[in-house]
Amino acid sequence: MTGPTLNVQPLDTSTSFRTQVYHALKQAITEMDIYDHKTEIRLDERQVSEKLGVSRTPIREAMTLLEQEGFVRSQPRRGIFVIRKTKREILEMVTVWAALESMAARIAAEKASDEDIRSLRELFSDFEQKKPAEHVNEYSDANIAFHKAIIRMSGCQLIQEITENLFIHMRAIRKLTIGQDNRAERSIVDHKNIIDALARRDPVAAEQLVRDHTLGLATHIEQYGNFLD
Missing domain, CATH: 1.20.120.530 (GntR ligand-binding domain-like)
Structure with missing residues (x-):
């Protein structure tokens, strides 16, 4: 079964990229249906970069903030995943x-x-x-x-x-x-x-x-x- 897709929009370049990426990703994750399937939801940096129209640096910075807040988790050599609770x-x-x-x-x-x-x-x-x-x-x-x-x-x-x-x-x-x-x-x-x-x-x-x-x-x-x- 195919998992949900991350629905994000290109950013306004007039303010901090990190802040905008953080809010865009947080909103997109909040709108996901993360419990209606068993598949892990992996966030691909390259795809997010393309959708938002920014480099990977502010994306990584935003992901760090989201991980600190408990929205995502980083797994070495596997990537970043949206957290699903037990x-x-x-x-x-x-x-x-x-x-x-x-x-x-x-x-x-x-x-x-x-x-x-x-x-x-x-x-x-x-x-x-x-x-x-x-x-x-x-x-x-x-x-x-x-x-x-x-x-x-x-x-x-x-x-x-x-x-x-x-x-x-x-x-x-x-x-x-x-x-x-x-x-x-x-x-x-x-x-x-x-x-x-x-x-x-x-x-x-x-x-x-x-x-x-x-x-x-x-x-x-x-x-x-x-x-x-």
Whole structure:
């Protein structure tokens, strides 16, 4: 099976190549579906150089930063590979995310604007007429946007920074699992309840609902996560 390709765009040469390469690669890696196959994802310096239109030096510098952040790993004589987490590591990540996002929801219930909360409802307005399970890719995008929005609406910069480096794996796992075991249908019910709690400005309910929702993903992975072994 052919693995995912790295979708990067040529760079604007007006700023630091290393910085631009770093952000371009990080974004591209974040958008990859890294758990829907068993193949290792190798990043080829020559191909990346050609796609970005820069020499290999800033690419190597950017790869070093990405390795320090845990996005890639370098193997002597083999190359650079996107890191895939084990089932145990993913379960730990989901648990940490549940703690952080639930706290973000608690803060958002007290501080988010009415417009922000309305925008959450709009994410799922299309699914009032169509079933999420029949439009899994579209619903998956809305689902991911929802969870990112909860984090953002907290206004807590530190929560945003910590979750950013978890997001590559959380996005990939959510995208892969949303179509399994009727999760999409159950997910939209959870989301509506969370939005209602935010709209009521009920921080306790918002926090609990978000925590339970995310820990439900952990339960699903524990039971059906053989794709991570």
